[in-house]
Amino acid sequence: MSGPLLRVENLKKYFPIKRNILETLRKAPVRYVKAVDGISFEIARGEVLALIGESGCGKTTAGRTVLRLIEPTDGRIIFDGTDITKLSREEMRPFRRRMQIIFQDPYASLSPRMKIGDAIAHPLLVHGLAEKEEAREFALKMLKRVGLTPEDEFYDRYPHHLSGGQRQRVVIARAMILKPEFVVADEAVSMIDVSMRASILELLESFRKEYNLSQLFITHDIAVGKLIADRIAVMYLGKIVEIGPTDEVLKNPAHPYTMALIQAVPSIARRKKEKKLKITGEVPNAANPPRGCRFHPRCPFASETCIAHEPELVEISHNHFVACHHPLR
Ligand SMILES: Nc1ncnc2c1ncn2[C@@H]1O[C@H](COP(=O)(O)OP(=O)(O)OP(=O)(O)O)[C@@H](O)[C@H]1O
Ligand SMILES: [Mg+2]
Structure with missing residues (x-):
């Protein structure tokens, strides 16, 4: 099928903030942490979009909401042409197999x-795709596929027998055994020794x-x-402030925040x-973002x-969008 595999439209996730006893007595209005505050993007088949930004800007919330592991406050998630935003648990089941997540901490x-x-x-x-013996055969093949050999020896090991890099291979194998079409990789290499990172990235590739x-590849590390x-989306306080092809964004960053992230990485x-x-x-x-930009x-x-005014995302060159009143050029 043509068209993007995933389309996210104006997605929002607000978390209510617990009121203290005084606020409750005063019937103060509930306030919200606007973790994701209206983001839109598409991911094509076979495409990797990196979601980048500092701690707390809403990357994990965005990734989990896209998969409906947490419920969106507003917006739409369209997967392979189907609006999955409001699907029931039962209706979501076939999609669960097609969308997987790889967490930061294996x-x-x-x-x-x-x-x-x-x-x-x-x-x-769990998905009723194989009987026990057959599932074991598939798992052995997958162990080999992710480089954990001899696979029959690895099969019987427990997580504490493995290194961090090996554990992340297990997590990747577990996500990939269902042959998903889409994966959210949330800081998938952040907790792994630098020496092992490249090989884990190669495995995903x-x-x-x-x-x-x-892939929606979440990372605080622009490098x-x-x-x-293929493309990079830069998030700041719940919003995408710049999105475009990786080379273009890195060579010609238009948002001052993107520029600062790039300048912080000498390489x-x-x-x-x-x-x-x-x-x-x-x-x-x-919970209390600055007004305007x-x-x-x-x-x-x-x-x-x-x-005074919040900037909208505007296309400044082919497929390169920035939300800034004074873009760098
Ligand atoms: N379950 C929750 N309840 C309340 N607030 C939450 C919840 N999850 C996240 N938040 C808040 O939402 C904001 C975004 O958090 P999130 O974890 O999505 O950021 P992040 O970009 O993934 O950060 P990091 O790089 O540290 O992983 C933060 O202010 C966080 O405190
Ligand atoms: Mg996170």
Whole structure:
């Protein structure tokens, strides 16, 4: 089928903030953390979109909401032409198989008491795709496929017998055994030794080729995004502030925040002599984001317009969008 595999329209996720006793007595209105506040993007078949931004900007919430592991507050999620936003648990079932997630911490996402081979076979049993013996055969093949050999030895090991990199291979194998079309990889290499990262990224890349796998690759590390992504989306306080083809965004960042993220990484900084943007302060509280452009309190170019009006995403070159009143050019 043509068209994007995934389309996300104006997606929002607000978390209510627990009121203290005084607020409850005063019947103060419930306030919300606007973790994701109206994001839109598409992912084509076989495409990798990296979602990049500082801690707390809403990346994980966005990824989990897209998969409906948490319920969206508003917006639409369209997967392979079907609006899945409001599907019931039962109606979601066939989609669950096609959409998988790989978490940051492979130790936390594996049961310590389950043999890793059984952990990999488990999704096949849950989805009724194989009987026990057959699932074991598939799991053995998958162990080999992800480089955990001899596979029959690895099958009987427990997570604590493995290194961090090996555990992440198990988590990837478990997600890939269902031959998904789409995966959210949430900081999939962040907790892994730098020496092992490249091989884990290569493993994901090999599944992209084999399954034509689309990925939403969440990372705070723009250098990792450069390695793996076709396009990059930069998030700031619940919003996408810039999105475009990886090379274009890295060579010609238009948002000052993107520029600052790039300049912070020497290996991808554009010109060493280029004047460094001075971004001060921390990401503001998502419960009370600044009005106008959310980045204005930290932006060296902020003007009255930025304080008064929230910028919309505007296309500044082919497929390259930025939400900024004073884009860098
Ligand atoms: N279940 C929840 N209940 C209330 N607030 C939440 C919940 N989950 C996330 N938040 C808040 O939403 C905002 C976005 O969090 P999120 O975990 O999505 O950010 P992130 O970009 O993934 O950060 P990190 O890089 O640290 O993983 C934060 O302010 C966070 O405190
Ligand atoms: Mg996160």
